[in-house]
Amino acid sequence: MRLLYFLLFILSLIAAAPRAAHARQITEYRPLRDPVADRSGRPLWAVRSFKEDGAPHRLVVDAATLQGFDLPASDLVPRAEGEAGFWTTRLGRAVKRYTAPPYRLQNGGATRAETATDGFFLTVDLCPSKRRFERELFETAEALSPGKAVPVAVMVTGLWLESHPEEVAYLKGEVAAGRLAVTWVNHSWHHHYDPKAPLADNFLLAPGTDLRAEVLQQEQELLARGLVPSPFFRFPGLVSGAAAMKLLAELSLVPIGADAWLAKGEQPKRGSFILVHGNGNEPKGIKLALPLLKGTEVRLLPLSAAFGD
Template sequence: MKLSRSLLLTVFLLCFLTNLSFAQSFDDIKKYKVNYALARISSKTPVKNISLDPNNIEGIDAFLAIRSFTSNDQKYILLVNPNSLDTKIDFANKYALSSLQYSNVLAIFKNTAYIKSIEAAAAKDLQLQNAGIDHAIPNEKGITLTIDLCPSHKALDRIIFESVFDEFKKIEQPAPLAVSVSGKWILKHQDDLNWLKSLVEKKELNITWVNHTYNHEVNKLPLAENFLLAPGTNLDVEVLENEKLMLKNGLTPSVFFRFPGLVSDKTIVEKIEAYGLIPVGSDAWLAKGQQPNAGSIVLIHGNGNEEIGVKDFIQLLRTKQADVKNKQWLLFDLRQGLEKEFE
């Protein structure tokens, strides 16, 4: 029996809207947990030959699932392309899943940018401050921009994002940057978050969403007992609850993690990496007077609490205007930088 044209159109729209659901929020998340699995779909194309688009991961032979959860009686997984470091939420039943232990993940994907990045971050795990990847793009004229949104009662420094778009719109659109979000910032700044999401939807910016913990606690104790090193810290809350909140607000978590205050020790770095996350530091925290070099990971705070850092960044853009125009100073995607570093 032939379907009417209107019915065919209805079916098509339903399928289309279903595919769009992953860009929307998951309001009813249950059983959210770390769950490693080799995820296979039908394809003969080797993973290493694919540059994964986070919005279209069809056609890859195998990737890594790092989280599983249910929402509205459907089971989902958070997938990582181990070479491009892109992530995506998808239906679990679309894949043949082979459960893995973390040690298996390290072995199976040892030659990928994902595991090489984890290992590079681990090599600096003895540092009390700035452990993790702090320099992303080798021998390139430009920087990777990371903007931290720690809990704050002040409004978002929108001028940072507007300045990036205005400066790079003729040569890099959408302009890539990474935003580290804390749960308590999300809860108090819905309008600002929606504004950032609108910039992504309009393809003005390409934002990599970085986990910056749920509470981002800070106290008056020495660094060795502060931030995530404070006694009684619950990492499952700080890491997994923040990811759940990100998903509920329409953000796809990346594989990156930024320590609050850039403070950590060897034990906590190992625990964060066991969640499948890559710690990201910075070799150019502008508010501390650190100047960026070629390939630097630049850190500024966009939560209204770091006026000096914001001013320094705006000034940096002004001094680089000619280089930007001539494509001699660009913004680089954190994922692509590490992919290139470890290819």
């Protein structure tokens, strides 16, 4: 009997583990675009409505700074502005510009800074993988500015989040310690890939793909872990089409491409969006990135700084 109780106790711990990993329960998740203000009077745009552990919340974006926040709905009040006002903001103009035709099959959206800059933008893809997490990449980036939070955009998939709790905890710890300033970028939920399929039928363009679910499910996964989604999205494989771009516009998201995918031999220049994989899938890119990040003149910038006023 004691053995039975012990086994039941172990099973209860196992059953509770997923709930512990998802400290917050996100339900009734839906897109919207409402002008609101916080308690200080700061103008914001509510882009998602949901309940967090049963309490009404909003995912809001400061359309001037491109920063997102998870706020209780009770902390927000409506603003007397029509939805059309969104498209006159810094964020709205970026969404409109980078989701507009012509639609390229690969590397659509923003690929580098809009204006001249003296720095680079490090974007790290975390696609589904069972390989070793590239912690050295983040440690090397942190060494660029000891004592300061180094900006990096982490393009993360839902399946990677689910299967790498220790690595997620590491990144959250580095942010809490003030060593990293992470912009959490949606990289889809599944990141489907078929090496035998043509690009036009691959990644998010694969037949039967639910584009909306791929985007919104991943946002919920981030929020469940206390991570705030940014207003940016990176297409898996940098592959997209008209329907996908139109969906991002509807969801108030800016697509992020790259002009310096290191493993493909693309050379970064000032203002480049550097693309590397931090999931162990592309060691060539990491091998090239490490000496670059050890350069004395390298300065990393937050992704939001790539967009004009």
